[in-house]
Amino acid sequence: LAKTTQPISMDSYEGQEVNITCSHNNIATNDYITWYQQFPSQGPRFIIQGYKTKVTNEVASLFIPADRKSSTLSLPRVSLSDTAVYYCLVGDHGGGFKTIFGAGTRLFVKA
Amino acid sequence: EAQVTQNPRYLITVTGKKLTVTCSQNMNHEYMSWYRQDPGLGLRQIYYSMNVEVTDKGDVPEGYKVSRKEKRNFPLILESPSPNQTSLYFCASSSRGYNEQFFGPGTRLTVL
Numbered sequence: 001l002a003k004t005t006q007p008i009s010m011d012s013y014e015g016q017e018v019n020i021t022c023s024h025n026n027i028a029t030n031d032y033i034t035w036y037q038q039f040p041s042q043g044p045r046f047i048i049q050g051y052k053t054k055v056t057n058e059v060a061s062l063f064i065p066a067d068r069k070s071s072t073l074s075l076p077r078v079s080l081s082d083t084a085v086y087y088c089l090v091g092d093h094g095g096g097f098k099t100i101f102g103a104g105t106r107l108f109v110k111a
Numbered sequence: 112e113a114q115v116t117q118n119p120r121y122l123i124t125v126t127g128k129k130l131t132v133t134c135s136q137n138m139n140h141e142y143m144s145w146y147r148q149d150p151g152l153g154l155r156q157i158y159y160s161m162n163v164e165v166t167d168k169g170d171v172p173e174g175y176k177v178s179r180k181e182k183r184n185f186p187l188i189l190e191s192p193s194p195n196q197t198s199l200y201f202c203a204s205s206s207r208g209y210n211e212q213f214f215g216p217g218t219r220l221t222v223l
Contacts, residue, residue, distance in 0.1 A: 042217065045214070
């Protein structure tokens, strides 16, 4: 499994766009990039998953450059309720279930 | 409603008293997993299962056992709990190995 590196914490204000970057230099050909959100004392919740270029859903966008050695989760117009820990995971899509979450990025959104 | 359930949600026990935390999913998922979460250490995988009767160790399996006799259930067993197993435990399931994982609400365990 590829190791991931994320900033430990980030601050933002309501209404701003937040970009969280994850570094995964050793990503393998079959690996997908998945992001989860976790609120205190709750289980993580899936946000978005991608393999290359850009993926967008109703809550976020995921940007993956051509070399796939990093990825950026973009949260448009954050609100106070987006204050949470965000985890970047890299792994083989459908190939097994060994999972490493890492430390995540603690996002704090201020009014 | 599609969900992962865990029981109990809270448990206080004493060292050495065997306990089981149950996990059940109603989504017919093949893959299930157990994690523990401790302050400053993030989520760490204990065991995972790719199908009935197929389980494997995660990063921190010592002191834990699991079984997967039915597709929907994946209990976590602590044969002789110790205080260092005091933690928040999460069960998760997914339809394939690296598809979206659905997490349960968590079980907060305290071992005295």
